[in-house]
Amino acid sequence: MLKKNQYAILLVLLIVGGCGEPPATGGSAPAKIYKHAMDGAPGSLDPAQAASIYANFLVVNLYDTLYRYKYLARPYELTPNLATAMPEVSADGLHLTIRIREGVYFNDDPAFKDGIGREVTAQDFVYSIKRHFDPDTRAQGAWLWQQKIEGLDQWKAEGSDHAQVVSGLRAVDDFTIQITLTRPFPQLVHTLTQGYAAIVAREAVEKYGQALSSHPVGSGPFRLLSRDSIRAVLTKNPEFRAEAFNLEAEGYDPETQGELGLAVLQNKVPPFVDQLEIEFITEDAARWNAFSANEIHFIKVPVSQFDTVLSQRDPLRLSPRFDGAYHFEAWPETGFIYLNFNMADERIGYHSDPLQNQRNHALRCAMIKAFDWKKRNEIFFYGIGQVFPGIIPTAVTEYDAGGSDAYIHRDLRAASEFLSANGWNSENLPVLDYGFPNSVTERQIFEQFRSFMMDIGYPADKIRPQIFATYGDYQRAYSQGKVTLINTSWTMDYPDMENIMQLYYGPNAAPGSNSASYRNPAYDRLYEASSALHESPQRTQIYREMNQLLMDDCVSISGISRTLLFLWDKKAIMKPDRSFVGGYFMRFVDLPEPSATP
Amino acid sequence: MTNTHIAATGLPFIVRRFLHGVSLMLGVTFVSFLLMVYFGPDKTYELLGKNPTSTQISEVRHTLGYDQPFLLRYGNYLKELLTLDLGLSDSTGEEVKSILTRTLPISIALVLPGFVLGNIIGLLLGMLAAWYRGRWLDKLLMSASVVGMSVSFLIIIIGLQILLCTPYGLNLFPVRGWQVHDLPSYLYYVTVPTLALLLVTLGYNTRFYRAVMVEEIDREHILTLKAYGTSPVELLFKHVLKNSLIPVITRIMFSVPFVLVSGSLLLESYFGIPGIGLVTFNAITSGDQPILKAVVGLTGLLFVLALMLTDILYSAVDPRVTRQ
Numbered sequence: 001m002l003k004k005n006q007y008a009i010l011l012v013l014l015i016v017g018g019c020g021e022p023p024a025t026g027g028s029a030p031a032k033i034y035k036h037a038m039d040g041a042p043g044s045l046d047p048a049q050a051a052s053i054y055a056n057f058l059v060v061n062l063y064d065t066l067y068r069y070k071y072l073a074r075p076y077e078l079t080p081n082l083a084t085a086m087p088e089v090s091a092d093g094l095h096l097t098i099r100i101r102e103g104v105y106f107n108d109d110p111a112f113k114d115g116i117g118r119e120v121t122a123q124d125f126v127y128s129i130k131r132h133f134d135p136d137t138r139a140q141g142a143w144l145w146q147q148k149i150e151g152l153d154q155w156k157a158e159g160s161d162h163a164q165v166v167s168g169l170r171a172v173d174d175f176t177i178q179i180t181l182t183r184p185f186p187q188l189v190h191t192l193t194q195g196y197a198a199i200v201a202r203e204a205v206e207k208y209g210q211a212l213s214s215h216p217v218g219s220g221p222f223r224l225l226s227r228d229s230i231r232a233v234l235t236k237n238p239e240f241r242a243e244a245f246n247l248e249a250e251g252y253d254p255e256t257q258g259e260l261g262l263a264v265l266q267n268k269v270p271p272f273v274d275q276l277e278i279e280f281i282t283e284d285a286a287r288w289n290a291f292s293a294n295e296i297h298f299i300k301v302p303v304s305q306f307d308t309v310l311s312q313r314d315p316l317r318l319s320p321r322f323d324g325a326y327h328f329e330a331w332p333e334t335g336f337i338y339l340n341f342n343m344a345d346e347r348i349g350y351h352s353d354p355l356q357n358q359r360n361h362a363l364r365c366a367m368i369k370a371f372d373w374k375k376r377n378e379i380f381f382y383g384i385g386q387v388f389p390g391i392i393p394t395a396v397t398e399y400d401a402g403g404s405d406a407y408i409h410r411d412l413r414a415a416s417e418f419l420s421a422n423g424w425n426s427e428n429l430p431v432l433d434y435g436f437p438n439s440v441t442e443r444q445i446f447e448q449f450r451s452f453m454m455d456i457g458y459p460a461d462k463i464r465p466q467i468f469a470t471y472g473d474y475q476r477a478y479s480q481g482k483v484t485l486i487n488t489s490w491t492m493d494y495p496d497m498e499n500i501m502q503l504y505y506g507p508n509a510a511p512g513s514n515s516a517s518y519r520n521p522a523y524d525r526l527y528e529a530s531s532a533l534h535e536s537p538q539r540t541q542i543y544r545e546m547n548q549l550l551m552d553d554c555v556s557i558s559g560i561s562r563t564l565l566f567l568w569d570k571k572a573i574m575k576p577d578r579s580f581v582g583g584y585f586m587r588f589v590d591l592p593e594p595s596a597t598p
Numbered sequence: 599m600t601n602t603h604i605a606a607t608g609l610p611f612i613v614r615r616f617l618h619g620v621s622l623m624l625g626v627t628f629v630s631f632l633l634m635v636y637f638g639p640d641k642t643y644e645l646l647g648k649n650p651t652s653t654q655i656s657e658v659r660h661t662l663g664y665d666q667p668f669l670l671r672y673g674n675y676l677k678e679l680l681t682l683d684l685g686l687s688d689s690t691g692e693e694v695k696s697i698l699t700r701t702l703p704i705s706i707a708l709v710l711p712g713f714v715l716g717n718i719i720g721l722l723l724g725m726l727a728a729w730y731r732g733r734w735l736d737k738l739l740m741s742a743s744v745v746g747m748s749v750s751f752l753i754i755i756i757g758l759q760i761l762l763c764t765p766y767g768l769n770l771f772p773v774r775g776w777q778v779h780d781l782p783s784y785l786y787y788v789t790v791p792t793l794a795l796l797l798v799t800l801g802y803n804t805r806f807y808r809a810v811m812v813e814e815i816d817r818e819h820i821l822t823l824k825a826y827g828t829s830p831v832e833l834l835f836k837h838v839l840k841n842s843l844i845p846v847i848t849r850i851m852f853s854v855p856f857v858l859v860s861g862s863l864l865l866e867s868y869f870g871i872p873g874i875g876l877v878t879f880n881a882i883t884s885g886d887q888p889i890l891k892a893v894v895g896l897t898g899l900l901f902v903l904a905l906m907l908t909d910i911l912y913s914a915v916d917p918r919v920t921r922q
Contacts, residue, residue, distance in 0.1 A: 041880070043689040043690055043884070044689065044690060044691050045690075045691075046691065049645075051647065135657040135660075135661070136661075138645055138657075138658060138661050139647070140645065140646065140647035141647055142647055142654070143647045143648045143649040143650070146649070210686050210691045211686060211691050211692065211693065212691065213690055213691030213692075214690050214691045214692040228700070228701075228872035229701075229872045229876045229877050229880060230774070230776075230866075230870045230871065230872045230876065231870065231872070279774065279870060281774070281870065282867070283867060283868055285756050285759075285868070286756075286759070286773065286774065286867070286868045286869075286870070289756070289759045289760065289763065289764055289773045290773045290774050290870070292764045292765065292766065292773075293763055293764045293765065293769065293772070293773045294765075295772065295773055295774060295775070469639050469883075470639040470644075470883055470884065470885055471644070472639055472640055472641060472642070472643045472644040472884070472885055473639055473640055473643075473885075475643040475644070476640055476642065476643045479643060479650075493648075502649075508649050511646075511650055511651075511652070511655060512648070512649040512650065513648045513649050
């Protein structure tokens with residue numbers, strides 16, 4: 001029998017035994033493990049359901065897409081991935097022919113005959129896109145191709161029978177795809193870079209059904225080793241096609257990217273690391289602590305740590321404390337945050353009585369004038385967000401740097417004049433419901449908005465918070481027109497302003513992405529006229545006109561793009577991206593050989 | 599105890615408790631399902647793509663089963679619980695059963711040391727404080743308890759992480775993770791969460807157990823034993839503790855379901871531990887009904903089992919309960 005003091009010693013030994021270096025796993029550890037932190041977790045890993053930035057991040061590493069963006073080129077540039085070249089496009093822009101690489105195989109899986117992955121073919125791509133139009137898939141990407149690919153919507157209307165051929169989406173042979181569009185759609189190739197367009201095997205879909213979302217069977221550079229609510233571990237796909245990395249082809253700029261050490265990657269064959277460990281850490285403090293403890297290589301710095309990380313805001317400068325060990329990048333988000341007026345609500349939007357319609361317009365304009373973007377930026381975006389008038393963010397080429405900023409300039413006198421000239425006073429101002437999903441930050445943002453409005457005499461009790469338990473509930477409410485003031489955001493799906501301009505296109509009204517339910521025939525005409533155009537001065541001019549229409553109609557209090565700060569360990573040779581390159585960059589991440597790691 | 603005695607008292611009592619438990623389960627599942635359906639989050643819009651049409655909205659609602667009559671859905675729910683065929687998560691597509699079997703053991707392993715130590719140490723400190731009631735040790739322990747109860751769990755977690763897990767402190771343990779395969783790795787990952795749990799629960803436990811013990815110490819038979827010269831240790835453990843077991847058992851037993859299912863949410867979230875608390879939280883915020891239904895069913899079942907077990911333990915420590 002142990003004596004009392006021996007028990008005490010044993011207890012201390014047990015606790016001490018747990019300290020220090022992580023215990024050995026017992027197996028042979030992979031040579032290079034890149035550890036990445038994301039501030040959210042993916043749901044489904046089925047490409048057809050890769051709606052979130054987090055899901056997309058993983059899906060493009062597990063599956064193949066026809067195209068991707070060049071790793072280093074900014075502005076972003078398309079490049080073939082599984083396709084052998086950019087599409088051959090007919091003169092009228094309606095017919096596209098795409099050839100895909102031969103000798104690319106799906107990962108071995110029991111779904112295949114004898115458990116051995118078969119070759120990826122053009123039929124797989126056709127099947128993968130058709131899945132979005134099959135209600136059984138519960139797919140989320142159909143909007144990308146709806147009414148755009150000949151026969152696809154009809155195929156769905158006729159029962160989504162995969163045995164039936166879609167005239168506009170055909171595999172001419174095993175390695176040639178032919179797409180016929182109903183109208184020119186210059187953004188098509190961009191849509192083929194999305195996780196939604198990743199290629200799945202029919203056998204896997206049929207074997208796993210809905211469970212495919214947790215059992216990916218792809219042909220991407222990595223395979224899924226494990227995944228739970230806090231982490232996904234991906235291991236290098238040894239069968240992934242061997243293509244040497246070419247700096248020039250990836251858009252390398254030695255002047256701006258030279259210090260990242262990327263030159264050593266030239267002619268090496270990606271993926272360079274053996275394993276990816278992607279941590280899903282939603283809590284800012286936990287993410288920061290994990291980064292501080294060197295448990296992860298990369299972090300999107302939480303706003304609460306901006307003061308710790310930065311020594312200067314304008315221009316942004318990294319604190320000397322971090323300068324030696326970390327690379328740093330400030331990245332303007334390709335999207336924006338804005339507040340829509342529900343134009344379908346007669347209290348503030350369109351009204352059948354022309355006079356009231358005019359008064360409502362004046363009220364919206366007054367509220368826009370009363371909004372203080374400077375304070376919003378200072379309090380919630382550390383003063384480094386990019387404020388811009390309307391819906392053309394600073395990060396896109398269509399942004400007019402020399403344009404007027406009157407729309408985002410606070411002018412209380414002008415706001416009050418709008419109100420008084422149109423007969424508005426504190427007695428007759430309408431009660432407005434400001435919607436948001438339940439969170440402390442959202443509540444604070446609401447309170448700030450209300451205080452701005454109180455400055456023009458809007459009674460506090462007439463701007464009511466309308467709080468929803470989840471974002472899904474909030475989305476349902478505003479999609480059904482039950483919210484008057486819709487606080488929302490948009491992240492661009494691809495680097496083309498069309499993706500933003502469609503936010504106010506009439507036919508996209510709620511429940512579509514036009515949550516304001518804005519309807520202006522002039523705007524719609526311009527949108528339709530521009531839809532066949534590639535990025536060009538002509539199209540930029542049209543988009544700026546559309547932006548002006550929105551501002552004249554006072555449809556939205558808009559907007560601000562966040563500036564995100566990335567910090568990563570200098571040992572990791574990479575240029576991270578959270579935007580259009582997104583998860584694709586993971587295949588190009590490299591680390592020193594483990595023996596050389598301190 | 600003879601067989602006749604069991605037949606006359608124990609068995610009918612257990613059967614009674616079982617039947618009571620079944621009716622309780624039906625009630626719990628019905629009310630919670632009602633709340634889930636009419637007031638719970640709606641997953642439809644999270645599963646829709648951009649620019650959805652009304653047809654697409656109806657299709658998603660149909661695949662989620664939202665368009666079925668309430669009673670049919672409730673009937674299906676009971677069937678799922680009985681057959682343990684809990685379906686697939688609406689978010690990840692993984693089998694709910696496999697999610698539960700993967701995460702529940704992790705949560706148990708995570709909270710068990712803190713739960714056990716928290717109760718044992720709390721009990722001992724409570725007894726000590728009760729014995730020295732009104733004196734400096736009692737005041738010190740009660741003041742420390744109030745401090746422990748007042749500090750936010752979140753602050754304790756973040757503080758311990760900085761202190762024990764980062765280069766700004768001792769850097770002895772990991773901030774996140776759960777790669778447990780043997781005792782040293784278990785201790786490596788569980789120590790800091792356990793300390794956090796201990797710090798946050800010890801105050802509550804100590805105050806509760808002190809109150810229970812004080813009531814018992816004041817009884818006449820304890821005074822008599824003191825007069826006989828019984829040693830304090832014997833007095834506290836053999837007489838005071840034994841006679842206080844009913845409230846002690848009640849507290850411990852009814853903490854078990856809560857601790858297992860939801861009590862570890864913050865720990866799991868901040869320490870990156872893939873347990874059932876985090877899965878439940880994600881299911882609540884995203885409206886993942888298959889997971890929610892399973893967790894609600896499981897929690898109900900645990901409570902009913904705790905109730906039954908508590909009654910049985912009551913009868914073991916105080917036979918008068920069975921006779922009543």
